Amino acid sequence: MTPSPAPDHLEERLRSALNARTAQITPVQLTYTDPPPQAGNWLPRWAAVGGVAACTAGAVVVAAVNYQSDDEFAVASGTDYALAGVGYDLPAGWTAVGVTAPAGLRRACLVPDDGGVPSDGTCPALELMVAAPVPDSHDGGALGTDEFGIDACGDDYRVQWQVDPATIDGAPATLNTVRCVPGAQPQVFWTLDGWNLALFVRDARWTNTADTVLDSVRISSALRETAEASAAHRAEPTATASPSESR
Amino acid sequence: MEVSSPIPIGDGAPVTRAEQVSVADLFAAHRLGLVRLAVLLVDDLATAEDIVQDAFSGLHARRRDLRDPNRALGYLRTAVVNNARSALRRRRTARAHIPPHVAPSASPETQLLLAEEHREMLTALRRLSPRQREVVVLRYWSDLSVREVSEALRISTGTVKSTTSKALAALAQQLKEAP
Numbered sequence: 121m122t123p124s125p126a127p128d129h130l131e132e133r134l135r136s137a138l139n140a141r142t143a144q145i146t147p148v149q150l151t152y153t154d155p156p157p158q159a160g161n162w163l164p165r166w167a168a169v170g171g172v173a174a175c176t177a178g179a180v181v182v183a184a185v186n187y188q189s190d191d192e193f194a195v196a197s198g199t200d201y202a203l204a205g206v207g208y209d210l211p212a213g214w215t216a217v218g219v220t221a222p223a224g225l226r227r228a229c230l231v232p233d234d235g236g237v238p239s240d241g242t243c244p245a246l247e248l249m250v251a252a253p254v255p256d257s258h259d260g261g262a263l264g265t266d267e268f269g270i271d272a273c274g275d276d277y278r279v280q281w282q283v284d285p286a287t288i289d290g291a292p293a294t295l296n297t298v299r300c301v302p303g304a305q306p307q308v309f310w311t312l313d314g315w316n317l318a319l320f321v322r323d324a325r326w327t328n329t330a331d332t333v334l335d336s337v338r339i340s341s342a343l344r345e346t347a348e349a350s351a352a353h354r355a356e357p358t359a360t361a362s363p364s365e366s367r
Numbered sequence: 368m369e370v371s372s373p374i375p376i377g378d379g380a381p382v383t384r385a386e387q388v389s390v391a392d393l394f395a396a397h398r399l400g401l402v403r404l405a406v407l408l409v410d411d412l413a414t415a416e417d418i419v420q421d422a423f424s425g426l427h428a429r430r431r432d433l434r435d436p437n438r439a440l441g442y443l444r445t446a447v448v449n450n451a452r453s454a455l456r457r458r459r460t461a462r463a464h465i466p467p468h469v470a471p472s473a474s475p476e477t478q479l480l481l482a483e484e485h486r487e488m489l490t491a492l493r494r495l496s497p498r499q500r501e502v503v504v505l506r507y508w509s510d511l512s513v514r515e516v517s518e519a520l521r522i523s524t525g526t527v528k529s530t531t532s533k534a535l536a537a538l539a540q541q542l543k544e545a546p
Contacts, residue, residue, distance in 0.1 A: 130539050131507060137488035138508040142403035145412065 393439055394423055401447050407504045408451035410493065418454060422446035444509070445519045448501055455497055491541035499534035506531055 398419060405415030422443045426433070433439050492500060498520075505516045506527075513531075517524045 130535060130542075133484060133488055133542075134492075134503065134507050134535075134538065137485040137492070138407060138504065140482065140485045141407060141489055142508065145399070145403045145406055145415075 390423065390426060390433075393426070393443070397440060397443060398423070401443055404444070404504065404509060405447050405451055407492075407508055408448065408497075408500060409454050414454050415451075418447055418450040419443075421450050441515075441518060444505075445521070448505070448519060452497060452501075487542060488538070491538045494541060495534055495537055499530055499537065502527055502530045503534045503538075 401419045401422065402412070402415050405418040406412055409415055409418065426439060426443055426446070492503065495503065501520060502516055505511045505519055506513075511519065513524050513527045516527045520527070522530075
């Protein structure tokens with residue numbers, strides 16, 4: 121049994137413990153670069169939300185996502201792959217995503233965090249269409265659990281998934297329509313083996329512009345310096361392989 | 368992840384390019400500290416980094432309205448706290464739907480490097496309510512004043528004081544009961 125500490129001593133101990141814990145967080149050298157390095161020289165974790173403000177009323181939003189494995193991503197350095205961020209909390213606070221993919225899927229936009237899932241049970245006017253190259257589409261392109269499972273649609277919503285054949289820039293693809301519909305999320309989650317997903321976010325609130333893409337690249341590239349990614353990929357050549365090569 | 372807009376960062380007046388605060392400078396100066404703050408709130412470095420990234424991204428999106436670095440830091444700090452809260456909420460939601468997984472708290476290596484008394488304190492800290500934890504971390508690690516904590520959390524100064532008091536009492540009690 122530890123004696124109850126006196127208040128002053130308690131505060132001192134508290135400060136000391138907090139400092140000890142945070143001292144373990146060592147600096148990571150990150151470099152903010154503007155203009156950004158070549159597309160692909162950034163990690164998707166850092167690819168989130170730049171350009172949100174540029175998403176305004178209008179057209180279709182296209183975003184691309186590259187996944188590598190659970191909670192890891194296909195870092196693009198040294199490959200033809202650019203990457204994307206990952207979305208949380210769809211549709212409330214969409215914060216994804218991406219840039220280019222080798223199948224010609226390109227463009228990206230980030231979705232504004234402009235409100236939560238309505239509490240009245242109605243589904244937001246949101247439709248996500250996920251396109252993936254055919255070889256990757258056995259289950260409709262595959263989306264990650266964390267990103268598009270529970271969190272995708274909020275606690276009271278579930279993902280409704282539809283797969284249709286399509287072409288994108290002349291290349292065969294599947295067109296996956298994902299909707300958030302009212303109802304509890306079943307305990308079934310999409311497996312996370314999807315490469316080169318492209319999320320087509322259709323909503324009147326959002327649009328896709330070159331500026332948006334540039335903005336997202338800029339903020340993304342700013343936040344994880346390429347050296348770290350490049351070094352990691354040099355050390356692990358398979359991590360930079362294309363999806364088809366890695367399968 | 369939510370990207371909150373916790374406080375206004377501009378006063379509505381036009382901001383010239385020269386007046387704009389450099390997000391890059393803020394990033395260089397404050398990222399590490401904010402990551403550390405986030406780690407204390409969520410116990411997980413990767414999540415903490417994401418949280419801080421989202422905070423900076425939110426700031427980046429509003430950079431044209433930004434001219435006061437201090438205000439920007441306040442914005443970032445509040446965004447980190449809000450985003451940490453969201454992350455914890457999301458973690459709870461996930462636990463309710465999927466098989467439990469090991470909580471991404473400090474690694475064994477990290478634990479080993481901490482002195483026993485620090486481990487006890489940090490364990491006790493994790494048992495506080497999220498609000499208590501936020502207040503304690505902002506007060507005793509970020510060294511914010513009561514007023515600054517109240518602004519960061521958007522609660523009254525009275526609530527900051529009472530929450531601090533209750534948090535310290537809870538910590539003391541837990542430490543007293545520690546084996």
